[in-house]
Amino acid sequence: MRFVDALLAADRPVIMELKRRDPHGGDLFGERSIREIVAEYEAAGAPCISVVTGRWFGGADSMLREVASLTDRPVLQKDFITRRDQLLKAKDLGASAVLLTAGLLPRSSMPTLVGASLELGLTPFVEVTSEAEIDALPSADQCVVAVNNKDIKNKERDPGDLDRSIRLLPALAGSGTVCPVSASGITEPQDAARLLAAGYKGLLIGTGLLRTTSLVDWLDSLDKLRNVNVP
């Protein structure tokens, strides 16, 4: 299934992320193997899985290959992608979607990379932090567009500003994307429920899910707050 279709059809529209380290170098996997985390996410009904291969977060390309070999859920690669050859590699490693960060790319590169991703059958997962970045997006109707609540230019050391997602939602709706996503800094089920109630079709959560003592309880709380029954 396509990344975007899987997310839009999900009872729990949460892209669950594997990220080895937090921005301060803290371990997020503990004793768990990649296989165990993927199994936990699948059992929790993850429609899509995100893998951070960026080295700032302890990532490596091998993590993407391993995750893609363990699941048939669409997998997003989160890395600093600036060139077409990285898209080819992402595809080869098993990705279904690729992160393109508006704030890190020269404006002229975004249309080229969005076009090249689509040609390769990869969903562009475009991250933005401002209205100006949203207004400049090419082919937003064919992209997942995500508001990043943290500041990647500061290595995401900040706790995140979830109100940024609320503020930018009207601009996202106007961009033409069918799949607005709120990403980063979502640690509590209450925050997740608030963002979904506001109109987000998906959330991307790493640290909050990797650090919780019970993923099952975290997601049950979210379901209760949303009044949904997940079988």
Ligand SMILES: O=C(O)c1ccccc1NCC(=O)[C@H](O)[C@H](O)COP(=O)(O)O
């Ligand atoms: O945002 C980027 O440009 C980026 C580039 C390369 C590797 C990672 C990148 N971002 C990481 C993230 O955005 C977060 O891991 C993700 O949104 C989850 O955040 P959190 O729930 O706060 O762990």
